[in-house]
Amino acid sequence: MQLRKVTAASAAVLALALTATACGSSDDKGGDSADGGKKITIGIKIDQPGIGLKTPDGKFTGFDVDVATYIAKELGYDAKDIDFKETKSADRETAIERGDVKFIAASYSINDERLQKVDFAGPYLLAHQDILVRADDPSIKSPADLNSKKLCSVTGSTSAQNVKEKLAPKAQLQEYGGYSECLTGLENKVVDALTTDDSILAGFASQKDFQGKFKLAGFKMSNENYGIGLKKGDADLKKKINDALTKMVSDGSWDKAVKANFGPANYKNEPAPKIGNVVK
Structure with missing residues (x-):
């Protein structure tokens, strides 16, 4: 009799926990928030003007920020639902592998060593x-x-x-x-x-x-293919981001972002790269 009471109580606790999980919030890497709205965490640089910068008033500006915001919108997130998270160069692969961010847009050059650990959408800029x-x-x-x-x-x-x-x-x-x-x-x-x-x-x-x-000076001493870093094997997200990047170029938003962030320096940027075309 006592055993049956404990079992019933345990079952009730388990049912309550499952109900709470279903109705509550998931993490904000790309799911629902506690208030029912969708949230997404995106890794960026916060100390590179024109690329990714957190201003004294707490806003985020830069080309990578514009690209990330556009992608998030295409994924179904409003700007207010984006949580930008600083990801230093040495921490980018770890942040992706650990699930700290949904994806990273942070002057992140595609190379063979990084491809062993993460996947890349893009490239979206040839620097x-x-x-x-x-x-x-x-x-x-x-x-x-x-x-x-x-x-x-x-x-x-x-x-x-x-x-x-x-x-x-x-x-x-x-x-x-x-x-x-x-x-x-x-x-x-x-x-x-x-x-x-x-x-x-x-x-x-x-x-x-x-x-x-x-x-x-315009010396072009190396090719740096900036890509969107994401968890290795996430083919669905990679395709969605690539589709977003393609749309950003076709509707003129890419050119607008380049001019807004780099224009005053007379930056002679390369044309928007084709998806999957990594220049060695």
Whole structure:
């Protein structure tokens, strides 16, 4: 008799738990919120003007933000339902694998090493490694001219090492903690050039405080195919994102986002890449 009472109580608890699960909220990576609305968490950069930036008033701006917002809309989410989450470069694969985000749009270059861990939709932008110089400096006309020049990049940057090892071995590499420090050094003539992806450089140069002070050299020292990172094997989501990217290009929203975020730097962007066409 006592055993039957315990079993009945347990069954009641189990039924209550199942009911709560059905009626309550799932996580916000791409499901329903506690108030019944759909929510989605998207990984972005928050410290790259023109690409992904969180402004002092808490808003998010940049080309990647515009792309991510467009994709989310096509997936059925309103802008108010998006939770943008900072994903630093070193944490992107982990964030996807762990399910912290539904997808990532964060100047995320497609390469073979990353494809072992995650899948990519896109690409949605073909960027190139380039350098930024002062607008009034005519002395750097080719990568070789960086020899004996002071070249700035962020500590641990592969871009700077690429220049140092392959293009201008005598360049004086100056590593700073962030791109904004490099820009200040460039403006004050402490360094002669800053190197990273041209899209990132254009984003910084487009900022109001820097407009007209810098120019991109246009060297195209590497190909960086920006893709949307997502969980490996999620073919359905990949197709939906690719369809959204195709629509974004066809309806003119892609061009509009490029001009809005990079235009003031006179960024000569490549045409929108075709889905699946990764340029080596």
